[in-house]
Amino acid sequence: xxxxxxxxxxxxxxxxxxVAHAIRKQLPMESLIYFGDTAHLPYxxxxxxxxxxxxxxxxxxxxxxxxxLLVIACNSASSAAYELLKEYIRKIKIINVxxxxxxxxxxxxxxxxxxxxxxxxxxxxxxYARKLAETGRNITLRxxxxxxxxxxxxxxxxxxxxxxxxxxxxxxxxxxxxxxxLILGCTHYPLIRNEISxxxxxxxxxxxxxxxxxxxxxxxxxxNNLLNxxxxxxxxxxxxxxxxAFELATRIFFGRxxxxxxxxxxx
Numbered sequence: 464x465x466x467x468x469x470x471x472x473x474x475x476x477x478x479x480x481x482v483a484h485a486i487r488k489q490l491p492m493e494s495l496i497y498f499g500d501t502a503h504l505p506y507x508x509x510x511x512x513x514x515x516x517x518x519x520x521x522x523x524x525x526x527x528x529x530x531x532l533l534v535i536a537c538n539s540a541s542s543a544a545y546e547l548l549k550e551y552i553r554k555i556k557i558i559n560v561x562x563x564x565x566x567x568x569x570x571x572x573x574x575x576x577x578x579x580x581x582x583x584x585x586x587x588x589x590x591y592a593r594k595l596a597e598t599g600r601n602i603t604l605r606x607x608x609x610x611x612x613x614x615x616x617x618x619x620x621x622x623x624x625x626x627x628x629x630x631x632x633x634x635x636x637x638x639x640x641x642x643x644x645l646i647l648g649c650t651h652y653p654l655i656r657n658e659i660s661x662x663x664x665x666x667x668x669x670x671x672x673x674x675x676x677x678x679x680x681x682x683x684x685x686x687n688n689l690l691n692x693x694x695x696x697x698x699x700x701x702x703x704x705x706x707x708a709f710e711l712a713t714r715i716f717f718g719r720x721x722x723x724x725x726x727x728x729x730x
Contacts, residue, residue, distance in 0.1 A: 579604055
């Protein structure tokens, strides 16, 4: 059997491209439809109600495009809207970026201290601490809100003096002292993974959800006979508002010229 329907992925901006790229590498025969809600980025400073409203609209659009699976490639949307979307769209599987990471950490870091950086929305929701507690594993989570990082990345400020100083300012916080691993609790953050690793001189494991989520997607599709074995349709990249940074990031990740489609859902 072969299922050539696309995989739908959405995020507030370019961050979810890290997840899309990992899925593309893991599943080269699948086609992707990516929606970057660039008109409303970043989600991390939005209210829960606003994030839910944006997420429902986007998820409904992707569902109507015939997607066989939906990936919420955003920690803020995963924490604020995942449960709602599961109830709203019941016909297809929805995978968020938090649960796969929690499962990974619970299996590999029992009895250890693990740091977490993310947007205010993700950190203040307490969702990582709550889900880790539900695993019953003895893991000490050390969370820190890092609200400047996502907009910094969206504006193209990474791998330079400005990003080095902002990253060092956050990572030197007492909240992150003595950690053995650091969860990148925002899908934008893999774009500065090398800078974060350099700050720690490689002595702290940097945990990126993109590859973990991609493996979760592959396992689900295989287990449910949803893999595509035919020539895949071209990937589609949609944005709610055109940004040059998104176009450049897409080209860097996928190694080719990418045509962006502007799709306004709120008119």
